[in-house]
Amino acid sequence: DAGVTQSPTHLIKTRGQHVTLRCSPISGHKSVSWYQQVLGQGPQFIFQYYEKEERGRGNFPDRFSARQFPNYSSELNVNALLLGDSALYLCASSSSMGQVSFGNGTRLTVT
């Protein structure tokens, strides 16, 4: 079975641009979460979606948005990119037992 898949793996953008990151959860998992991990820190929660509904949002500005599609895949959008948005963006899907598995991540560099 395929794990959590994310695309692209790497991305370079300039300040002020917009970016869209994509994620497909493990087959059968209906919950998708997004995390941001800056260098030297643990992942920080951004969003959680379940059955296409936003369940929770972390302490991130409105420039960050997300959605979940009927096939449970998800997109994370970030507008008006700042240098500080440079990070590893992780998508995770959750089993019914609450075990969270991460994809390989998208490394975003903002110049």
Next chain:
Amino acid sequence: QKEVEQNSGPLSVPEGAIASLNCTYSDRGSQSFFWYRQYSGKSPELIMFIYSNGDKEDGRFTAQLNKASQYVSLLIRDSQPSDSATYLCAVNMEDTGFQKLVFGTGTRLLVSP
């Protein structure tokens, strides 16, 4: 006070020794606890989870949970150089109507041959 605290390390142990990694958390209501291993430049990989007080063993790994003390630990027996990585402690915490994983900053483990 940080919600999940870990010593950033590095923790250096010789090959074959026991590595002990510790984590404390602030939310007394938390019920699920996880340890992730993260190699440099890679995403976190779930290696252990524990829900009940006491010890849980899986191969060379043992997770220990003490809810009264709000303390979780990970023991790695017979440490190998390939265990060198950052170990992230994560706690499932209740937020307004949903649960989210809250991570510590991670402990860097170095196992020398």
